[in-house]
Amino acid sequence: MYKLLIRPILFCFDPEKVHHFSFNAIRLLCKIPGAYWVQSQLYKTNNRSLERELFGLTFKNPIGLAAGFDKDAKLYKELSGFGFGFIEIGTITPKPQPGNPKKRLFRLKSDSAIINRMGFNNGGLSEAIKRLKSNTNVLIGGNIGKNKVTPNEKAFEDYNTCFNGLYDYVDYFVVNVSSPNTPNLRELQDKAPLTKLLQGLMKLNKTKPQEKPILLKIAPDLTDDQLLDIIEIVKETQIAGVIATNTTISREGLNSPAKSEIGGLSGKPLTNRSTEVIRFLAEKSNKAFPIIGVGGIHSAEDAIEKLEAGADLLQLYTGFIYEGPGLIKRINRAIIKKAM
Numbered sequence: 001m002y003k004l005l006i007r008p009i010l011f012c013f014d015p016e017k018v019h020h021f022s023f024n025a026i027r028l029l030c031k032i033p034g035a036y037w038v039q040s041q042l043y044k045t046n047n048r049s050l051e052r053e054l055f056g057l058t059f060k061n062p063i064g065l066a067a068g069f070d071k072d073a074k075l076y077k078e079l080s081g082f083g084f085g086f087i088e089i090g091t092i093t094p095k096p097q098p099g100n101p102k103k104r105l106f107r108l109k110s111d112s113a114i115i116n117r118m119g120f121n122n123g124g125l126s127e128a129i130k131r132l133k134s135n136t137n138v139l140i141g142g143n144i145g146k147n148k149v150t151p152n153e154k155a156f157e158d159y160n161t162c163f164n165g166l167y168d169y170v171d172y173f174v175v176n177v178s179s180p181n182t183p184n185l186r187e188l189q190d191k192a193p194l195t196k197l198l199q200g201l202m203k204l205n206k207t208k209p210q211e212k213p214i215l216l217k218i219a220p221d222l223t224d225d226q227l228l229d230i231i232e233i234v235k236e237t238q239i240a241g242v243i244a245t246n247t248t249i250s251r252e253g254l255n256s257p258a259k260s261e262i263g264g265l266s267g268k269p270l271t272n273r274s275t276e277v278i279r280f281l282a283e284k285s286n287k288a289f290p291i292i293g294v295g296g297i298h299s300a301e302d303a304i305e306k307l308e309a310g311a312d313l314l315q316l317y318t319g320f321i322y323e324g325p326g327l328i329k330r331i332n333r334a335i336i337k338k339a340m
Contacts, residue, residue, distance in 0.1 A: 003323065007322070011107065011109065014103070014105075015106065016105045023074065023075050026078050027078060030081065039081040040081045043081065044329075045083060045328075046060070049336050052313060054213075054290050054312055055290060056213065057213070059085045059313060062307075062314055062335065063083070063084060063085050063303075063315075064086040064087065064088060064292070065079055065084050065086075065317070066088055066294050066316060066317040067088040067089065067143035067217075068090075068116075069320070071092075072089070072128055073128045074131060076135070077135070082325040083329055086139035086313075087141070088141035088142075089140060089142060089170075090144060091120050091176045092143065092144055092145070092162055092166065093120050093125070093145050093162070094162060095147050096127070097121060097122065097147055097148055098121055099118045099122075100117050104118055105117075106258040106261050106263070107258070108256035108265075109256065110255045110256050111254050111255055111268060112318075112322050113256070113266060114265070114267055114321070115258060115259075115264065115266075116247070116263050116266070117180075117263030118181060119148065126165075139171050140169070141170060141171065142166040142169070142173050143173075143174040143217070144158075144159055144163065144166065144173060144174065144176065145159075145162075145176045145177075145179065146158035146159065146182070152185075152188060152193065155193075156197055156200050159175060159197060159200075160204060163201055163205075164204070167208060171213075172215060174216070175198065175217065175239075176217050177217075178217050178218050178219040178246040179264065180246075180264045191229045191233065195236060195237060198214070198233065198237040199236075201214055202238060213240035214239045214240055215241045215243050215292065216234070216243070217245075217246050218242060218243070218244055218246065220244070220270060220274055221250060227280055227281060227284070228284060230242065231281065234289050235288065235289075240290065241292065244274060244277045244292070244311075245270070245295045246264065247263075247264025247265055248269075248270055248273065249265070250265065250273075252269070253269060266317055267318035267322065269296065270295040271302055273295070274294065274296055275293070275296075275305055275309050278293045278306055278309045279309040282309065282310025282311075283310070291311050291312055292311065293306035293307070293309070293313070296318070297314060297315075297327075298322060298323055299319075300330045300334035302319070303335070304338065
């Protein structure tokens with residue numbers, strides 16, 4: 001029903017406006033008595049073979065929602081009713097910021113893709129904390145970044161602030177240094193500054209009552225040598241794992257008129273490259289750390305391919321928008337079938 005009826009209507013309008021409309025619609029629907037239960041019955045898949053134990057956490061199933069969809073932790077409870085095993089909120093920055101000027105979100109329908117240059121638009125750390133305080137049963141990842149006005153040499157201060165603020169309210173952290181939409185942010189992926197940043201966060205982590213998993217989200221545009229550096233950095237800093245991958249700045253093979261727009265590309269054009277990065281990291285590290293695979297998952301087959309390449313968990317974003325919430329159930333069923 002989603003692809004035949006709902007999506008064609010939604011895709012007639014501006015994508016950012018549709019995003020906010022969809023949020024409001026889902027929130028209102030879930031306020032109807034019994035609506036969340038019905039939603040859960042339609043989309044959730046409960047099976048012990050789906051459970052995953054990673055970095056001290058138990059995931060009911062391996063399919064999560066990637067960061068960027070619920071930036072401000074406004075809808076994580078309602079979204080969990082679609083069958084996600086975990087929700088990643090953010091990217092959260094210490095101070096609120098409006099992000100880049102609009103228009104900044106573009107559909108590439110013929111490519112089943114999206115280009116965004118949102119620029120970490122969010123209401124800031126304090127607002128997110130207020131909403132996360134009421135969480136009871138959803139595994140939450142906190143994706144953290146720096147404010148646009150913060151120079152790279154002071155970036156650690158922003159990540160430190162977000163880590164301390166979110167520590168009591170999220171189950172794991174994701175360090176985002178790979179978005180192409182904040183000026184100079186990707187320079188923090190270079191070996192020296194990235195090692196320093198992660199070592200600082202791990203040192204902070206060790207001062208807490210209980211260490212929380214810290215993962216690094218990387219770009220798909222890294223070279224093999226840079227990916228080898230990532231493997232070294234993970235081992236040296238002893239962070240929990242890697243999320244592969246963020247959006248790409250590549251425009252190879254695109255057909256849509258909007259392909260010339262500046263920003264990060266997500267969706268089907270990223271499918272193969274993100275899988276290549278997952279496989280490279282898994283093989284070259286001898287599976288030394290967990291990998292969350294994300295990028296171009298539009299079918300159960302895409303998901304299985306990433307798991308076979310070495311991913312331990314998966315995340316959806318653009319595939320969720322193009323294929324609808326039924327995609328989560330189809331993937332989980334395919335995983336159960338493969339486990340038999």
